[in-house]
Amino acid sequence: MQRIFSGIQPSGIPQLGNYLGAIQNWVNLQADHECVFCLVDMHAITVWQEPEKLRHQTLTQAAILLASGIDAEKHILFNQSAVPAHARLAWIFNCVTRLGWLNRMTQFKDKAGKDRENHSAGLYVYPSLMAADILAYKATRVPVGEDQKQHLELTNDIAQKFNHDYGVSFFPEVEALIPPAAARVMSLRDGTKKMSKSDPSAQSRIEMTDDADAIALKIRRAKTDADVLPEDPAQLENRPEAKNLVTIYAALSDISITDVLAKHAGEGFGPFKQALTDVVVNAIAPIAQETKRLMQNEDHLLSVLRSGASRAQAIAEPIVSEAEKIVGFVK
Numbered sequence: 001m002q003r004i005f006s007g008i009q010p011s012g013i014p015q016l017g018n019y020l021g022a023i024q025n026w027v028n029l030q031a032d033h034e035c036v037f038c039l040v041d042m043h044a045i046t047v048w049q050e051p052e053k054l055r056h057q058t059l060t061q062a063a064i065l066l067a068s069g070i071d072a073e074k075h076i077l078f079n080q081s082a083v084p085a086h087a088r089l090a091w092i093f094n095c096v097t098r099l100g101w102l103n104r105m106t107q108f109k110d111k112a113g114k115d116r117e118n119h120s121a122g123l124y125v126y127p128s129l130m131a132a133d134i135l136a137y138k139a140t141r142v143p144v145g146e147d148q149k150q151h152l153e154l155t156n157d158i159a160q161k162f163n164h165d166y167g168v169s170f171f172p173e174v175e176a177l178i179p180p181a182a183a184r185v186m187s188l189r190d191g192t193k194k195m196s197k198s199d200p201s202a203q204s205r206i207e208m209t210d211d212a213d214a215i216a217l218k219i220r221r222a223k224t225d226a227d228v229l230p231e232d233p234a235q236l237e238n239r240p241e242a243k244n245l246v247t248i249y250a251a252l253s254d255i256s257i258t259d260v261l262a263k264h265a266g267e268g269f270g271p272f273k274q275a276l277t278d279v280v281v282n283a284i285a286p287i288a289q290e291t292k293r294l295m296q297n298e299d300h301l302l303s304v305l306r307s308g309a310s311r312a313q314a315i316a317e318p319i320v321s322e323a324e325k326i327v328g329f330v331k
């Protein structure tokens with residue numbers, strides 16, 4: 001059985017893009033993989049996080065993942081900082097990674113913008129910690145949204161260089177599992193920008209804890225154009241907002257974009273947004289409700305994370321110890 005590793009930053013409340021690009025896939029992959037799911041709190045602090053908020057968001061994310069169908073008994077759910085093997089391997093990888101490779105990372109460029117000098121060193125070396133997350137478990141499959149593809153290519157470059165420099169074949173190649181639909185869900189306010197849990201405007205995203213009224217309002221206010229829906233998917237190409245809403249509808253109803261258009265072609269956005277609201281509420285509301293219930297028992301959430309961390313540690317410790325031996329550290 002292949003091992004899966006994937007992570008999510010507790011830097012906000014997960015949004016619909018996280019769900020469609022990653023979480024939904026994680027839930028389905030549990031049937032035939034050994035899965036390790038991680039709340040990457042060390043990645044989150046690469047940009048400033050209020051400590052109390054970070055703690056709360058970490059627990060909320062644990063609850064959302066459980067409510068979405070992550071089985072934390074059969075599989076592993078934990079927070080990154082609880083397993084020191086990640087930081088130890090990340091340091092080794094910082095010494096393997098070349099500056100030129102990090103300079104090419106589009107996510108760093110997007111996040112740092114022009115004000116590069118004022119961002120943390122952690123944000124810059126973010127991708128080597130991500131490579132360490134995956135390779136500390138020798139995981140071979142990584143389910144992510146499209147925006148993480150470049151980081152996974154870098155993970156393979158780091159693994160190859162480590163193997164080459166030390167003359168070993170220790171770290172495996174990793175494969176990105178990117179969902180065929182909704183691999184990149186866009187903002188509700190701007191169809192050219194990715195939906196993100198850290199966007200300053202909460203109107204730009206549907207959060208996994210939103211209730212039916214909040215979902216309806218956000219979809220009603222979502223930016224669209226004045227045209228009706230076309231019959232041919234190719235005609236959505238220059239209409240990013242329309243394409244995004246149709247894509248969300250298709251991904252949540254598990255049908256193709258062609259089928260959504262066959263049903264709704266000729267409709268304006270008034271009725272289509274109503275239909276989309278029903279689809280989103282049906283998918284999200286039960287998760288939001290179960291999350292609320294789970295959040296009432298913090299002790300339970302803490303014990304799920306602690307049990308996950310100790311099982312994660314049992315896998316990662318021998319692998320990272322061996323990597324340290326390969327490097328020449330005295331053990």
Ligand code: TYM
Pocket residue numbers: 005006007008009010017018019020021022023040043129130133134142143144145146147148151182183184185186194195196
């Ligand atoms: P993060 O927290 O930004 O996002 C978690 C997952 O959600 C996906 N995602 C999206 N998919 C589709 N449309 C969107 N608008 C959208 N926004 C986010 C992301 O692709 C991701 O799969 N670097 C990672 C966290 C990480 C990780 C890892 C992932 C750390 N270590 C090891 C895999 C393996 C990140 O920032 O995720």
